[in-house]
Amino acid sequence: DGGITQSPKYLFRKEGQNVTLSCEQNLNHDAMYWYRQDPGQGLRLIYYSQIVNDFQKGDIAEGYSVSREKKESFPLTVTSAQKNPTAFYLCASSISQSAKAQHFGDGTRLSIL
């Protein structure tokens, strides 16, 4: 089945540690996105990529990094510089940046130990 796979479902980070969230899609979509969702708030855009080997900062990129070496994969690293990383992280993809819909993965819930 085609879709977007995020892993792990739950992740715990220690102080000063970098962690990487995985996002893989087999939909042949060009565009991929990372969002952060906090309780009672809407989704906020962290980074997005419209094509392989290219990505742009979203509204809250500080403390995060990404790569887009393959079309199917868009991993997000939460660095130690991100002081409040506890949140629900959602990856999405769309056939192009102007597509009618973005399709979301099931999310990764990150917590601090």
Place this chain on the structure above:
Amino acid sequence: GQNIDQPTEMTATEGAIVQINCTYQTSGFNGLFWYQQHAGEAPTFLSYNVLDGLEEKGRFSSFLSRSKGYSYLLLKELQMKDSASYLCAVRDGDYKLSFGAGTTVTVRA
């Protein structure tokens, strides 16, 4: 960034109709989206409007007025499974999507 406002909560009875309003201010406009999100799950796409007017899809309809910066999502014949958060999102001139905080709809028997 965008300013997107929608009510925090709404409650309705099974079988009834509920209308969720969304107002927005944006620099450039490339479409308005509605998503449904059940607690702890990923959002699922409901509707897309880029031109003024009403789009109907089964029990769900979405309306857009670009001149007023206004949209609504209409849910008809409410079912218990419709209890969820409904997210309004606007795509700007750079094709970035900005989301409202969501409206939690509770359907009562």
